[in-house]
Amino acid sequence: METISVRCNHCGAPLQISEGTRFVTCQFCHSSLEVKRTESSVFTEEVAKIAENTGRMAESLEVIELQNEIERLDREWSQTEAGYLVHGKHGPHRPSSSLFGLAFGIFFACVCFGMAIAASQMPHSGVIAVMPAGMGIFAVVMAVKNMNKGAELEQAESKHRAHRATLVAKLRQTRGEG
Secondary structure, three states, rough: EEEEEEEEEOOEEEEEEEEOOEEEEEEOOEEEEEEEEEEOOOOEEHHHHHHHHHHHHHHHHHHHHHHHHHHHHHHHHHHHHHHHOOEOOOOEOOHHHHHHHHHHHHHHHHHHHHHHHHHHHOOOOOHHHHHHHHHHHHHHHHHOOOOOOOOHHHHHHHHHHHHHHHHHHHHHHHOHHH
């Protein structure tokens, strides 16, 4: 069996190994070594350094996976939020879940119903009296719908923020930022 002379990657001592050897322990410094071969050379690398590099690579991979998950979550959120936006005269805006929107809708409906009552007391009112009443009903329905949509958006946003905060905390922990 033919032997090859290589040097210990840790202490530089000469080592004699056979052609098929993959791992060896240095008889001088007792380092565990892996024998690496290329087309033009044979050399050793400390197993501990390989394990350390593998550990660092695994940590880096976990950081990248967490960063990608946060980016994916943010993309999904922007699409979700866009689905809730109300397009109005001054561009898109978030629906309101406040009572103010509902109160305004009810106020507008009362004005419309008042107009309908006033129009119904006029001679030959016909369809003219029905129109404000329909507008009033429409105002109440839209105000309630907008309020529900706003509440749904707030719930979705709260869930998104909680999930994102968990991922960011895990990312900081992985990076050792504590």
